[in-house]
Amino acid sequence: MSVIVECRNLVKDYQQGETVVEALRGVSVSFEKGEFVSISGPSGSGKSTLLHIIGSLEQPTSGEVLVDGISLSSESKRELADMRLNRIGFVFQAYNLLPVLTVLENVEFISQLQGVDTATRRGQARKLLDEVGLNGLEDRLPAQISGGQQQRVAVARALAGNPAIVLADEPTANLDSKNSDELLALMSKLNRESGVTFIVATHDPRVIAHTRRQITLTDGQVTTDQRQAA
């Protein structure tokens, strides 16, 4: 398998008053194409920070990240925005959708930004909504569907731009167990079918159990990195 994300000796410090908080302390880890990985650890272990740095939403204090062979540290703000648009899909804990757009428009949004023609992107968006089980809800606004359904829309949108990786930050944190299980099953299925790498930051044991590779962070360092047998 080919490496899709490579983190080299990542360090991230935050200045809080006169104190320096070390969120990441020399994290080196690689992710291969098609992997379904969880990054877990207690609060403050650095899992969200690692995810944000991989997603180019934050810059490391030192170290380097390569996504699809491209070093993020050498990219301009605009290039990083284009990188997120074209290569990275995001699923956040909450507030994922644009409230003025319908479910279908939310899914279409990324491919519309990419300049995909109307017929292609609409067909693709409908197919994705079908895959995440939201057929018939295309014209609803986000406020008119449940939290679990909103997360499914977010997953569909994350895949709509044909990304190399999908980064999910605590995607089940606001969901009940039924909706969590359904979302995890959906993400596993899409990971298998699309071959897109899923990296999920979580402290939810059910999520960790669903992934085929589990990385644990403690105090900003990788303490375990286990792969399940295929």
Place this chain on the structure above:
Amino acid sequence: MNMLRLLFPFAWRNLWRNRRRTLITLLVVSIGVWSILTFNSVIRAWADGSLASSLKNMTAEAQIHARGYLDQPDIAHSFAKPSGNLEKVLDGPLVAHWAPRIRVPAIVQSEYETLPVTLAGIDPGREVGVSFIGEAMAEGRNLDDASDAGVLLGRHLATRLKTEVGKRIVIMANDANGRLVERGARVEGIFAASSEMEDQFVFTGLLPARKLLHVQQQLSEIAVMTPQDIPLAKALAAMQNTAPGLDIEGWATLQPMTRGIHDLTNGFIYIWLWVMFVLIAIGVVNTQLMAVFERTREFGLLQALGFRPSWIVLEVMLEAVQIIGLGVLVGAIGALMTVTALSGGISLSGLGLSAGADFLGVTRVLYPRLDVSEFFVTVVVIWGLGVLTVLWPARRAAGFDAIEAMHSN
């Protein structure tokens, strides 16, 4: 272009997320634009009316004099009636009306009073469209023609002289030889005008005035009005070229006070425009800032999804383009309707302002009108500048840190 097609409806929907705020912004912009355009047209009517009244008060748009007359306006500083090229220009397309005049200082005496005045010998037929006389008769009759030996007095002067139509008065002035000459004349009419005009002028026919002052074909003054579509400067230049020995000046030089008031009024229009624009801009920037800060998390999300900072600026600006554009449109239509409704004239007498209008020498009826080019320039400038003021909140939105924005409440 593709991005505009995506963001235009997106911006429109975002605009109406908070209907109340959007409607208030719309109202602020509409009322601001309406008041700018309506006030502008009323003030412009005031300025035009004031200027027209001033010009009709024996100034006209331009005057021709002998050199030295303006410093010493006596009959010694007179000039021969126009001939040759000057006459051709006066009778040509650059001049709408011109009126020959004798205009000298004089004394008028009744059986009760003796008062200083300006004696104006006129051809009443030529004064039509040049001065107020003829349109302002309050009692009696106007002069019949240039040979009419009767006199016209202002209402106030007649009161001070304790005379009336039908009575005789005596006019005294220095003739061309410097001798004091006099003649008796019958008061044929009383005119009503501004108090200054009523007190200053005594009108008689041009020929009797010449006869009194012992001149043959001489004139003190020619008053000139140009057609509306001819720039005054062009007519002035033509006249000056053909009569280099005469003083030929426009109203702005002859009446610096009138020019000052005219400039001040126009300046006031721009002050009002800027005051209203600043109020509009404060309202729009304020509401757009509120809208931006309310959507901080959303702007963070947009950045995370790959929205370039310039697209965020564009999106916020498009919201401003739409709301200000709509407000400008509503305000402009409102102003157009208001000015059209008022175009028949606003009577200052009806508003109890006639005395003030007379004092200021302004017409008693204002005729507001919208100057088409000024209308469009104002509308476009307000729209353009209004949108530019939103650049600040737009840049703030684009400058949010994505992670901090998404974690904000």
